[in-house]
Amino acid sequence: MNKKITKLLIHSFDKDLSPDKKKLLNKNLKSDKELQSQKKKIKEVRELIKKQDYQFKPFFETRVMSKIDNIKNEIDFISRLFFIYKKILVFGFSAAFILLIVFYLTGNPLSFDNLFGTKYMNTDNLSAFLMFDN
Amino acid sequence: MNSIDTHDDNYIIELVKNGNDAVFTVLVTRYKHQVAKTIIGMLGDCAEADDVGQETFVRFYKSINNFRGDSALGTYLTRIAINVSLNELKKRKRKQLFFLSDNSERQIEISDVNSDFKNNDTKEIVDMAIKTLKPEFRSVVILRLVNGYSTKETAEILNLPIGTVLSRLSRAQIKLQKVLKKLIT
Numbered sequence: 001m002n003k004k005i006t007k008l009l010i011h012s013f014d015k016d017l018s019p020d021k022k023k024l025l026n027k028n029l030k031s032d033k034e035l036q037s038q039k040k041k042i043k044e045v046r047e048l049i050k051k052q053d054y055q056f057k058p059f060f061e062t063r064v065m066s067k068i069d070n071i072k073n074e075i076d077f078i079s080r081l082f083f084i085y086k087k088i089l090v091f092g093f094s095a096a097f098i099l100l101i102v103f104y105l106t107g108n109p110l111s112f113d114n115l116f117g118t119k120y121m122n123t124d125n126l127s128a129f130l131m132f133d134n
Numbered sequence: 135m136n137s138i139d140t141h142d143d144n145y146i147i148e149l150v151k152n153g154n155d156a157v158f159t160v161l162v163t164r165y166k167h168q169v170a171k172t173i174i175g176m177l178g179d180c181a182e183a184d185d186v187g188q189e190t191f192v193r194f195y196k197s198i199n200n201f202r203g204d205s206a207l208g209t210y211l212t213r214i215a216i217n218v219s220l221n222e223l224k225k226r227k228r229k230q231l232f233f234l235s236d237n238s239e240r241q242i243e244i245s246d247v248n249s250d251f252k253n254n255d256t257k258e259i260v261d262m263a264i265k266t267l268k269p270e271f272r273s274v275v276i277l278r279l280v281n282g283y284s285t286k287e288t289a290e291i292l293n294l295p296i297g298t299v300l301s302r303l304s305r306a307q308i309k310l311q312k313v314l315k316k317l318i319t
Contacts, residue, residue: 010304014278014285015296044318045310048260049279054174056187061162063184064191068155071192 002028009039013046143207150198161207162191168208168281169215175276176219178265186222190215205290212281213291216273223269256317263313271306274299 005028008021017025029035099115108114138146138157143164149157169190170183177183193214194201201210264272277288278299289299311318 007304010307011300014300014303041311041318042307045307045314046279048256048314048317049264049275049310050282052171052175052257052260052264052280054170054179054280056166056170056174056184060166060184060187061159064162064188065159067188067192068158068195071196072155 005032005035006038009035010042013042144203147198147201147203147207150195155195158191158195161194165208165211169211171280172212172215172276173219175264175280176216176269176272177222178261182222186215186218189218193218209283209287209291212277212283216277216291220269220273259317260314263310266313267306267309271302271309274302275306275310278303 008025146157173186174183277283289296
């Protein structure tokens with residue numbers, strides 16, 4: 001059997017052949033018994049595959065909607081967390097801003113010592129502070 | 135909920151976009167069969183197929199604001215279903231590499247189908263025959279023959295040239311003919 005004609009035969013199920021190709025295929029189909037049998041077989045295979053039907057198990061919608069609910073809850077949690085972080089951030093920035101103004105008004109330079117009040121502390125009075133109760 | 139069933143997809147999608155999530159279930163009911171045909175056809179009737187089905191609808195729900203309606207909703211969902219199924223098949227293959235005993239995506243051979251001819255019904259045999267195909271061939275067969283998409287639609291869903299779809303279909307049918315020779319006259 002001609003390979004080109006067989007290819008044409010298989011393609012004829014899935015696309016419209018040009019008039020010339022259609023004519024060639026029909027001509028061969030009339031004279032070639034093997035090609036006729038091939039056409040029948042392809043048709044049968046396609047019918048078998050087309051008959052396949054698949055379904056999800058019952059209550060599929062419920063499972064999908066419960067998954068979506070879980071996702072929504074997660075999103076809610078994240079947005080609430082973000083809201084809290086936003087509050088903390090605003091509070092932190094406000095505190096830092098106030099501190100900067102205080103430093104500016106008092107004329108002290110911005111340093112670790114000034115920020116935490118360790119400017120007047122040395123190792124001697126630190127040990128004295130830790131060893132003796134006031 | 136019953137009155138909403140009669141509305142078209144775009145109307146329901148707009149409702150979901152406006153926060154009425156409960157009506158999403160109408161879309162799931164409407165398209166679950168089409169999605170099942172794609173996913174179970176690709177993966178077989180297994181527990182993961184149900185999960186992949188859920189994942190398909192969840193992905194659509196998450197991206198519903200990006201859905202502009204350029205293609206029909208069924209086609210859009212089938213595209214997601216095919217992509218999620220192909221990912222699942224890749225995952226299975228990776229798993230098979232690490233755990234040699236995992237047979238979930240073992241390539242089924244023609245001999246396997248022939249040995250099961252007496253024990254199974256036609257549907258199961260055809261299922262096994264489809265599973266003998268590699269994923270790239272299986273996807274065109276499922277979309278074109280099981281889902282009934284045209285060759286052009288199949289090419290669009292898989293993002294392939296029409297020529298490639300035709301050649302894959304042709305090779306797949308030749309193989310299926312060999313595998314199913316006992317079922318055809």
